[in-house]
Amino acid sequence: MTTWTKVDVPAELPPGWFAESYRAHEVIITAVGEDGQKIGSVSVNETVRGFALGYCQVLRHQQMQDATGRGWKQRLYEAAIAELERAIA
Numbered sequence: 001m002t003t004w005t006k007v008d009v010p011a012e013l014p015p016g017w018f019a020e021s022y023r024a025h026e027v028i029i030t031a032v033g034e035d036g037q038k039i040g041s042v043s044v045n046e047t048v049r050g051f052a053l054g055y056c057q058v059l060r061h062q063q064m065q066d067a068t069g070r071g072w073k074q075r076l077y078e079a080a081i082a083e084l085e086r087a088i089a
Contacts (some may be wrong), residue, residue: 002042004020004022004052005020005021006018006019006020007019007020007021007027009027009029009044009077010073010074010077011077011078011081012073013029013081013083014031014081014085016029016032016033016034016036017029017031017032017081018030018032018064020070022043022055023057024047024081025045025046025048026043026045026057026058027043027044027045027046027048027063028041028042028043028044028055029041029042029044029080029084030079031084031088039088040053040084040087040088041053041054041055042054042081042083042084042087043055043056043057043058044058044076044077044080044081045057046075046076047064048060048062048063049064049067050062050063050067050076051061051076051079051080051083053063053083053084053087062086064076064079066079067082
C-alpha cells in the first residue's frame with residue numbers, strides 16, 4: 001500500500017494545486033480546477049531527473065535535457081508544471 005504525503009517542491013505551484021510523494025523519489029503534482037475537481041497530474045522523478053504526464057513511473061528516456069548543474073531541481077519542477085499547464089489548457 002502506498003502512503004501519500006503532501007510535500008513542498010522547489011517551484012511555485014498554481015493556486016489550488018498540490019504535490020504529494022508517491023514512491024521513493026517520485027512526486028505527483030495534481031492540478032485542481034476552480035470547482036475543486038482534479039483535472040490532471042504530472043509525475044516527477046528526481047532520480048531519473050525527468051517527468052511524465054499522469055500517475056506513472058517516469059522512465060529514464062523521459063529525462064529532462066537541462067537537468068544538470070545548479071538549480072536543476074527547480075528547472076525540472078518548473079518544466080513539469082509548465083507541461084501540465086499546457087496539457088490542461
